[in-house]
Amino acid sequence: MSEFKQTFNSSLGKKLIMALTGLFLCTFLIVHLSGNLSLFNHDHGYAFNAYANFMTHFPPIRVVSYLLYLSIIVHSVYALILTINNRKARPVSYASGNDSPQSWSAKNMGILGSILLVFIVIHMKDFWFKYHQEDFSENAEYVIPYKEYKKDLVSGELLSARDLPPGKYNYAVFTEGNVETMIAKDLYQTVEIAFKQWWYVLFYVVALGALSFHLLHGFQSSFRTLGWVHRRYNGIIYQIGVWLFAIIIPLGFAAMPVVYYLTR
Template identity: 65%
Template sequence: MSEFKQTFNSSLGKKLIMALTGLFLCTFLIVHLGGNLLLFKNDEGYGFNLYANFLTHFPPIEVIAYLLYLSILVHAVYALVLTVKNRKARPVSYATINKSPATWSSKNMGLLGSILFLFIVIHMSDFWFAYKYSNKVTYKEYRTDLSTGKTTSVDYQPVTPEFEKSVSVENNTEVIRVKDLHARVASSFSNLLYVAFYVIAMFAVSFHLLHGFQSAFRTLGWVHRKYTPIVYFIGTWLFAVIIPIGFAAMPVVYYLQSISK
């Protein structure tokens, strides 16, 4: 047991934990982007609001969510510990110029990680915390005609503050009342400063993952002449290009819609 503890208290052990938590967070990004793409549906937030309610009320998902929060915290703390330890080990810069082919992202992971941690705190406070623990999120009522499939929506005011969601059928019409996180998203993304910060954070995500995804595989020893190019391809195009662009597109589109009204 002491050897196990000693291993994970070492620099290598901390890097292993960072690699594992980092890959878990990469998996989350794919799922999160898939759900957030519902924001682009022209359905007055119907799909996205039901998705948000499902995420916050389905027990297995809630367990995974708390594992996610723990992974974010552990990843950030261990990154800070390793950064401080490396600087203490080399308090004075080398007199000679380092000509190693290190990328900009690999040399600035601390800065990128700090931007991302700040973004996560603000993002979760504005959406997740507001959704679950405050009265800042309004409610929506969706009525779907079961014979035609047409859905209409109106604002809804619950009778009790504990209300979360209700589903019923009235005269061949499905009635769903749920928290309107979609309206919260639209309101937040109408703020130019918030949108700008969000886009900057997505640039940080891009550069952070450009180095971090590939580095995690190297740390875990999953390096192979045949498969390493595939890892680099996925790390570059999926995690450093497609995912950040997908996330950044949401606030930009909503902001453009808000100023065109």
Template identity: 65%
Template sequence: MSEIKQTFNSSLGKKLIMALTGLFLCTFIIVHLGGNLLLFSNDNGFGFNVYANFLTHFAPIEVIAYILYLSIVVHAVYALIITVKNRKSRPVGYAIQPKSDATWSSKNMGLLGSILLLFIVIHMGDFWFRYHNDKQMGFKEYRTDLATGKTTESVYTPVSEDFNHSVSVENNVEIVRVKDLHARVVFSFSHLWYVVFYVIAMGALSFHLLHGFQSAFRTLGWVHRKYTPIVYAIGTWFFAVIIPLGFAAMPVYYYFVVKG
């Protein structure tokens, strides 16, 4: 047990934890983006609200969510520990900086991580915390004619304060009643400062993933002449370009299209 503790307290052990939690978070953002793309469905928030309800009422997902929160905390704490240790090991900078092959993103992972941590706190406070604790959050009722597939929506007022959601079928009409998180999305993305901050945070995410994804594989020793270029391509084009652009497109779309 002491050997395991000693391993994870070593520099290599800390980097290993960073790599594992980082790759887990990479997996999460893929799933998260997939669900959030429902915001582009043009269905008055039906798909997104049902998705949000599923995430908060399906037990296995809730367990994974707590693992996610723990991973974020551990990843941030160990990043801070490694950054502080690296600075202490060289408290006085060089009079002439030696030439380095390190990329800008690798040199500024602390700054990028700090921006992302601030974004996560604000983002979760605005959506996750409000969804679970805001008693003023409204509800929507969606009625879908099962014969035609046509869906209509209206405001729903629960008869009980304990009401969360319901699904029923009456006269061949499916009735879904859920919290209207979509309304919060519309409200938040109607503020220019929030949209700008969101886009900046996604820029930070892009550079963070550009270095972090590739670095995680190197830390784990998964380096091979044949497969490393594939890892670099995935890290660059998928994680550092496509995913951040997908997230950044949402607030921009809602501010300029939905709001207008």
């Protein structure tokens, strides 16, 4: 066991942890984005709310989600440790700065990461925390209301969507004949409210910009750290890093607040 400890205490070991947690968070982004695409459905949040419930209640996903929280914490803590080490490695900085050719994102991973961490905290407080809030007492600060959807299973048409009066409900899906009724927490509404504020939208866009640059370097860098480089695949990894993680994913996420702000 001590050998493992030794391995992870080495500079390369710490970098390995950064790479693995980073890559895991990258895969989560794909899942998160594909789920969130349902925000673009014109269904009063039916699909989105179902998805939100699935993500928070399906047991295997819950296990993964704990891994995810852990990854975020470990990635941040190790980033901090490494940054402190790196500062110590150069106690006197250069008066003439550092003009060596290198990408801007590579040079600013720490700042970009810090922006992302602040974003994640706020993002989770506003959505994840509220969603998990089970205090239905009078003085509860904010409670996500429930909504009842009725859907025709034959035509697939949404028949009705009704806000339920404040109170305690449970997530439920039941079918009567061809009509499916779903009672679910209306996270969709929370999203709608949030994305109506311009500063909130701006904050999201900035954070997702940071995400783009963070992943522009981070994704391909993690492969280097893991030692997975080969001239045959380097190009592919680079392209995935740029197109999927630095362009498509941040753009997809950023589109949500922007579209909501502009259209709803």
